[in-house]
Amino acid sequence: MRLYHLQTMVGENLLRYLRVKGYTKTALSKMTGISRPTINQILEGKSPNPKKYEEQLGKITEALDLPNDYFEEFSGIQEEKWQLPSTQDSDRSTISNKSPLTQELLNDLDELLTVAAFYVKG
Structure with a gap:
């Protein structure tokens, strides 16, 4: 449940990652099986259910082949x-x-x- 308390930062880091790597939210939705509105909630840091949030974040990191805590500290590539x-x-x-x-x-x-x-x- 640690990441749930950091969901605003995680959402911002995930959005930055998607933009830098060229993924669209629709593509992420298809890759993970998570609905587009739910993807938007995750990116906005407004997921209402901690357990479901952690599960969905697990699907995202698995689909992107990243460690579970990757978006907790993602500084990644600088955006142009x-x-x-x-x-x-x-x-x-x-x-x-x-x-x-x-x-x-x-x-x-x-x-x-x-x-x-x-x-x-x-």
Whole structure:
């Protein structure tokens, strides 16, 4: 349950790792079998259940072939400007009254921008 108490930091480190390594949240969801909304909760540090959180984090580190405590202290690769989140509002918004279509479009836009960032790096 140690990581549950550090979930804000773990979420930030996981998001940084995903962006640096080029993984999308949708890809992580498919790799782990964890739903996209739950992935968002993990990244935001807002998982309500400690036991479930630890289990889901285990699935994530296993899928990425990393040690269980990797995101506790991840300092990893430095992000370049092109790797910084560009649609942060779509993932970190506290407004929960978005229509499902709006949320889906924002998620798709975030995925497209993540992919496009790799081409901008050149």
